[in-house]
Amino acid sequence: MNAAYEPWSAARCTEIIGAYAHVEGGVIVVLHAIQHAFGYVPEPAIPMIAEARNLSRAEVHGVFTFYHDFRHEPAGKHVLKICRAEACQAAGGDALTARAEQQLGVKLGHTTADDRVTLEPIYCLGLCATAPSAMLDGRIVGRLDEKRMDALLVEAQR
Amino acid sequence: MSLKVYIPCDAAAVCVGADELVAAFEAQAAQRKLEIEIVRNGSRGLLWLEPMVEVATPNGRVAFGPVEDKDVASVLDAMIADGPHDLRLGIADDITWLKKQTRLTFVRCGIVDPRPVEDYVAHDGYKGLTRALSMDSAGIVADVTTSGLRGRGGAGFPTGIKWKTVADAQADRKFIVCNADEGDSGTFADRMIMEGDPFVVIEGMTIAGIAVGATKGYIYIRSEYPHAIIAMEEGIKAAKRAGWLGDNIKGSGRAFDLEVRVGAGAYVCGEETSLLESLEGRRGIVRAKPPLPAHKGLFGKPTVINNVLSFAAIPFILDNGAKAYADYGMGRSRGTMPIQLAGNVKFGGLFEVAFGITLGELVDDIAGGTFTGKPVRAVQVGGPLGAYFPPSMFDTPFDYEAFAKRDGLIGHGGITIFDDSVDMSKMARFAMEFCAVESCGKCTPCRIGSTRGVETIDKIRRGEQVADNLLVLQDLSNTMKFGSLCALGGFTPYPVMSALKHFPEDFGPVPQVQAAE
Numbered sequence: 001m002n003a004a005y006e007p008w009s010a011a012r013c014t015e016i017i018g019a020y021a022h023v024e025g026g027v028i029v030v031l032h033a034i035q036h037a038f039g040y041v042p043e044p045a046i047p048m049i050a051e052a053r054n055l056s057r058a059e060v061h062g063v064f065t066f067y068h069d070f071r072h073e074p075a076g077k078h079v080l081k082i083c084r085a086e087a088c089q090a091a092g093g094d095a096l097t098a099r100a101e102q103q104l105g106v107k108l109g110h111t112t113a114d115d116r117v118t119l120e121p122i123y124c125l126g127l128c129a130t131a132p133s134a135m136l137d138g139r140i141v142g143r144l145d146e147k148r149m150d151a152l153l154v155e156a157q158r
Numbered sequence: 159m160s161l162k163v164y165i166p167c168d169a170a171a172v173c174v175g176a177d178e179l180v181a182a183f184e185a186q187a188a189q190r191k192l193e194i195e196i197v198r199n200g201s202r203g204l205l206w207l208e209p210m211v212e213v214a215t216p217n218g219r220v221a222f223g224p225v226e227d228k229d230v231a232s233v234l235d236a237m238i239a240d241g242p243h244d245l246r247l248g249i250a251d252d253i254t255w256l257k258k259q260t261r262l263t264f265v266r267c268g269i270v271d272p273r274p275v276e277d278y279v280a281h282d283g284y285k286g287l288t289r290a291l292s293m294d295s296a297g298i299v300a301d302v303t304t305s306g307l308r309g310r311g312g313a314g315f316p317t318g319i320k321w322k323t324v325a326d327a328q329a330d331r332k333f334i335v336c337n338a339d340e341g342d343s344g345t346f347a348d349r350m351i352m353e354g355d356p357f358v359v360i361e362g363m364t365i366a367g368i369a370v371g372a373t374k375g376y377i378y379i380r381s382e383y384p385h386a387i388i389a390m391e392e393g394i395k396a397a398k399r400a401g402w403l404g405d406n407i408k409g410s411g412r413a414f415d416l417e418v419r420v421g422a423g424a425y426v427c428g429e430e431t432s433l434l435e436s437l438e439g440r441r442g443i444v445r446a447k448p449p450l451p452a453h454k455g456l457f458g459k460p461t462v463i464n465n466v467l468s469f470a471a472i473p474f475i476l477d478n479g480a481k482a483y484a485d486y487g488m489g490r491s492r493g494t495m496p497i498q499l500a501g502n503v504k505f506g507g508l509f510e511v512a513f514g515i516t517l518g519e520l521v522d523d524i525a526g527g528t529f530t531g532k533p534v535r536a537v538q539v540g541g542p543l544g545a546y547f548p549p550s551m552f553d554t555p556f557d558y559e560a561f562a563k564r565d566g567l568i569g570h571g572g573i574t575i576f577d578d579s580v581d582m583s584k585m586a587r588f589a590m591e592f593c594a595v596e597s598c599g600k601c602t603p604c605r606i607g608s609t610r611g612v613e614t615i616d617k618i619r620r621g622e623q624v625a626d627n628l629l630v631l632q633d634l635s636n637t638m639k640f641g642s643l644c645a646l647g648g649f650t651p652y653p654v655m656s657a658l659k660h661f662p663e664d665f666g667p668v669p670q671v672q673a674a675e
C-alpha cells in the first residue's frame with residue numbers, strides 16, 4: 001500500500017465525516033476527503049456516510065459509483081494518468097500511450113503486477129496546447145515526446 | 159542591483175518546467191549574490207513559448223521563451239546586461255500575437271500577480287462591482303442585457319435574460335453557480351483565467367449576486383484542475399480579508415460569499431442540471447427542463463448558473479458600459495471570445511478576439527498550422543460535441559449563427575487542429591465511445607445508441623457491409639440527435655456526421671497493420 005495514505009480506521013473515517021457534517025449536499029466532498037486520507041473509499045465508509053447524512057446506503061453507493069474519480073481499492077504506489085482526449089490524440093498521444101502500455105506491461109485502467117504503477121486514462125487536463133499531456137501522482141507534464149515519456153515511466157516505476 | 163522576474167504559475171507553464179525554473183533562477187541569483195524578486199504571474203497565453211520568463215525594465219517587461227533549465231544562466235546574463243539572447247522576444251506587450259488580440263476578459267491575465275487583491279485593484283479590478291453597488295438590480299441586469307453577452311459555456315444563451323428571470327423570482331434563498339467543469343478537449347480558457355486572474359471571476363459572480371439578490375455562490379471546478387482549485391480558494395480568502403466578499407461588502411451593507419466545490423471526473427457534470435445534482439451531493443443525472451435552474455435550481459431555489467468566462471466578462475461590462483462591449487463582434491454575437499488553439503498546433507494558446515474572424519484566419523494565420531509541419535486536414539471546433547471542419551470550410555466566421563448554419567457549434571471556443579495523418583473514422587468512433595463512457599444513463603438513445611455507434615463504426619472499419627452500416631450509423635445519429643434529453647447524446651452526432659460528410663474516404667476497411675493486436 002502507498003505509504004502516503006493512512007491505513008483504514010473507522011474512527012478516523014467518523015472523524016472525517018464529522019468534519020464535513022455542516023457542508024450542505026456534501027456527499028462528494030466527504031468521499032473526496034475519505035479518498036484523500038486512505039487512497040480509496042473503503043467499503044465500510046459507505047454505510048457510515050449514509051447514516052451520518054440520513055441517506056440510504058444505496059444512495060451513497062450510487063454517488064460513489066457514478067464518479068470516475070472514486071476508487072474501490074487502493075491504486076498502485078504511483079498513478080500515471082495519460083490524457084486520451086482529442087487534442088492530445090492530435091498531438092501524437094496514441095503512440096505514446098501504446099509506448100507506456102508496452103513498457104509497463106499493462107493496459108490503461110490496470111496496475112502493474114508489482115503494484116508500483118496504476119496506468120489510467122484521463123480526459124483533458126486543460127493542457128491541450130502543450131499536448132500530449134499526463135499527470136503523475138498529481139504532477140502535470142506536458143509536451144510529451146518519447147524521451148519525456150520514457151523519463152516519466154522510469155520515475156513512475158521507482 | 160536587483161531584478162524583478164516573472165515566471166508563470168499557469169498549469170501550461172508548470173507542465174513544461176516553470177516550477178523548476180523558479181528554483182534554478184533562485185540558485186543562479188544566490189550564486190551571483192544578485193537580489194531577485196520572482197513573481198508567479200498567470201500566462202499571457204502564448205503557450206508555445208512557455209515557460210515564458212519576463213524581466214522588468216524601464217522600457218517595459220522583456221520576455222524570453224521558451225526557457226529551459228539549461229538556459230537560465232545565459233538568460234540571466236542577458237537580463238542583467240539588457241543584451242541579446244536567442245530566446246529574447248522583446249517587449250512582451252509588443253509581441254505581434256498579443257497585439258492582434260482584443261483583450262477585454264483576459265486584459266490582466268499574465269500581467270498581474272494573481273494572489274494579492276491589491277494588484278487586481280491596481281489594474282482596474284473591482285471598478286465594475288463598485289459601480290454595481292451604486293445601482294439597482296434592474297440597472298445592472300439592463301447593462302448585461304444590452305452588452306449582448308451570451309453564455310460562453312456552449313449554448314450561447316443571453317446572460318441578461320437569465321439574470322432577469324432570477325432577479326424577478328421570489329424566494330427565501332437564491333444562488334449563483336459558476337460552471338468551471340471545462341471538460342471539452344481543446345479548451346483551457348476557464349483554467350487560465352482562474353489561475354491567472356481569479357478575482358475577475360469572483361467579481362463577476364459578486365456582481366451577479368448583487369444583481370439578482372443572491373448571497374451565496376458556488377464555483378464547481380473539475381478535479382483535473384488542481385492548480386485552478388488552489389488559485390480560486392486563495393482568491394476567495396484574499397477577497398474576504400480585503401472586504402470584497404462577506405457580510406458587508408466594502409461597507410455597502412450587501413452580502414455575498416463564495417465556496418469552491420470540486421468535481422469528481424464526470425464530463426456530464428458540465429451540463430448545468432447535472433452539475434446542480436452533483437453540487438447537491440447526488441449522481442450527476444441530468445434533470446428534465448422545465449423547470450429551468452433560474453426558477454428551480456440549486457436546492458430547488460432560483461439559481462444563476464453561468465460559465466467562468468461569462469462571469470469574467472461582467473466586470474468589464476459594468477466598468478466600461480454595455481456599449482463598450484457590444485461595439486465588438488458581428489450579428490448577434492457581441493463582444494469578444496477567448497479562443498483556444500490546441501492539438502497539433504504550431505502557435506497554440508489563448509487568442510481573445512472579437513467575433514467575426516474566420517476559421518481560416520485563426521487556423522492558418524494565428525495558429526500557424528500544425529507543429530508537425532504537415533498540412534491541416536481537419537479541425538474540431540467546440541470540444542467533443544463539436545463538428546469537424548475541413549479546410550474548404552475555413553471561410554466560416556467565428557459566430558454562433560454562422561457555425562450553426564454549417565452544422566457546427568463554437569461551444570466554449572476551442573479549436574483542435576489535426577494534420578493529414580488523422581483517421582477520421584477513428585475520431586468518429588472516439589466521439590461515440592466518449593459519449594458511451596460519459597452518458598448519465600437517463601435516456602436510451604444516448605446510453606445504448608452510442609455503444610451501438612461504436613460497434614457500427616468498428617464494422618465499417620473492418621469492411622463489413624460498409625454501405626448498410628453507414629446507413630445504420632446515420633440512423634443512429636438521427637435517433638440520438640432527436641431523442642436525447644441533453645446535448646451529450648444530442649450533439650455527439652455532430653462530430654460523427656461531420657467526419658462522415660467531409661471525409662467519407664476514411665469510412666471503409668482500414669488496412670491492417672502487422673504490429674497491431
Ligand SMILES: Cc1cc2nc3c(=O)[nH]c(=O)nc-3n(C[C@H](O)[C@H](O)[C@H](O)COP(=O)(O)O)c2cc1C
Pocket residue numbers: 308309310311312313314315317337338339340341342425426427428429430431463464465466468469644645646
Ligand atoms: C454534456 C455537457 C457538458 C457541458 N459542459 C460544460 C462545461 O464544462 N462548462 C460550461 O460552462 N458549460 C457546459 N455545458 C453547458 C451548460 O449546460 C450550460 O449551458 C452553461 O453552464 C450555462 O452557462 P452560460 O450561459 O454562461 O454558458 C455543458 C453542456 C452539456 C450538455
Ligand code: SF4
Pocket residue numbers: 426444596597598599600601602604605642643644645646647648
Ligand atoms: S443525453 Fe445522455 S447524458 Fe444527456 S440526459 Fe440523456 S443519457 Fe444523460
Ligand code: FES
Pocket residue numbers: 083084085086087088089123124125126127128131132133343344345
Ligand atoms: S486534450 Fe489532453 S490536455 Fe486537453
